[in-house]
Amino acid sequence: MNTSKYLKGLAYGISYGLAARAIFALETSESALLPTYGLMTLSFMFLVPLAIGLLTAYHLDSITSASKILIITMPIFSILGLILITVLTGSEGLICAIMAIPIFAVMSLIGGFIGVNAFKRRKNDKTLVSLALLLPFLIAPIENLLGLQEKIFTETTSITIQSDEQEIWQQITRVNRISEDENNLTLFQFMGFPRPIEAELDTVAVGGIRKAIFARGLFFTETVTEVIPHKVLAFTIQADPNSIPPTALDQHVLVGGKYFDVMEGKYEIENIGKDQVKLILTSKFRLSTPFNFYSGLWSKFIMNDIQVNILKIIKERSEKI
Template identity: 35%
Template structure:
């Protein structure tokens, strides 16, 4: 591929546009002009990147199929996100969450570019300029007037072959968690720190359960409902300033500007066979404008995290019983 070919130009300008928009919007946040956590950046910037990529290659290859437009639009997206990680503009968690949306909307931009060049070729450059400026035009409007904050609950449960009182004992104080006790999961793959332990300073309502994760992440759970062998509910007390910057990407930092767990807890019940049903619920506040897309990621991450914790509780509660059976 020659560096001056339309293909190379489209890729280079697409990447350059993405990085430039990333930097411009980052520095304009303080002026209430833009934000990275907006529809304008998350969805419209990749549309423009895909549009740029296909717009320039069309000069050389006007017979591009729509399938080629869709795939070629991904090329500058991958490079842009890779550069963002290497230069520390973004962390792995944010990139992983953004990638599906970036690919989808870049493809829309690529198809739109191909359609525009075929139908209104005389004004294609003007359309290109409009597409690239659209995020800058809409970002301040969205930031100041569009607020789609949502609160939702995520609940998961697991069946444990152990008495309720044995399971209850696992909830209050969680001793050091070995790496092999937590199943490999999506959250660990994308860089979310894993839990290490949880300790309570007392029992009953008002007690504090302190959770410690990898990378220096520490937060508190204030007990709001305490019914031994039935339920333990709590509200989160998280100071985002005490969470190291390298532990969680700033846009998904617990208790941060955009994303915060509010409360949650464990509930225990017994099935007909005498097994314990352990349910874990977390109530989450999402202050982004991403709507369904953000909700999907929130559900995925918390369900994944719940699964890890519930599996830990199950294995620890069943272990003494298994040892007794084996010994007898």
């Protein structure tokens, strides 16, 4: 493979990705010269990496049987370069970057595969490349007419604890300050989500206000909706996006924002034997994206990770008594 063409292909792919991201991020209104309606669109998430794959393949050497697979995979390096630059410059948070990598990689590979096979038959087919580069911007206004699709998800996690119902009840109604040593290093924290600190409840009754406090100034106001002493504690969850510090969460996963919101939480205590209890934590959350089929997988995975961390802390505290 010609090294200069290899580097040229990567440079063109990364440059196009950065330019497309800038346009999708800035020109989001209907009155804009080139309306694209933001980064959380099918046009950006799926068609831009497809175009990057085609563009990268266009600038590579002619195909040989030995190098075909390698050349098809070259667009991934353009994707990784694009994401690395956006994260290092602060244009994108680590949370969204990690969530975008799988779909960006797959779509760029598809673009590379199409490009390799198309350019083998029609060398230097500029028409195909030009169409691919323009396609995200042509589709975005059409996509916007369909609007966002709202979907409600639930995630349930449980843990077995060697303790009694009364002790666990005390642990879930009021969560005392969680020390660094107690906190488990989990994926959601690695991705940039603030770690839990404590939870305060003014009264254990319907209508009681529970304040869940996280690191970096993030907190949720929870209103109790159901209480069965030593059995059930349920509450609605409300977050004010305007009160969340900009350093707490990436704008695309902002709780209470346009695309994501956590709505309800529920603890259930089930006695399964002598001094053995199952603690169940269920959350309900909303997604409003054009690709809930994909963002839903990530959201459920992250919510499960958050809930497992909380349940482990409660287990460790309850079993120490």
